[in-house]
Amino acid sequence: MSGRPDSGTGPETADSEAPAGQDASVDPLAASDDPWEDARRARWTAVGTGAALTLAGLAAALLRLARSAPALVPAAYAGGAAVCAAAAVLGSRGRTRRALWLLIAGAMVMALGDQFD
Secondary structure (H helix, E strand, O other), X not given: OOOOOOOOOOHHHHHHHOOXXXXXXXXXXXXXXXXXXXXHHHHHHHHHHHHHHHHHHHHHHHXXXXXXXXXXXXXHHHHHHHHXXXXXXXXXXXXXXXXXXXXXXXXXXXXXXXXXX
């Protein structure tokens, strides 16, 4: 005996246990097969992330202006925020790859400004 059930109740018959009208091989929680939905989700992600990083960069620039920090620090935060704002605009227009690279560049500029503090 190999230990395999011969009664047909094993995992190989899982398709026959699906509810009527539903294919068991389709996972409802999996990513959609609709490319338009994927593109819409990528645009919203780029816009949301760009807006969040823009606000964070502007807030950090304003906080650093209030303290005694070198002038390069708030300028770097503001510059990184501007790059992230441009990424949000590009993302809203469907240029999500370029937006991703601009988000990375903007975050790097802000991180570089933090190193001067």
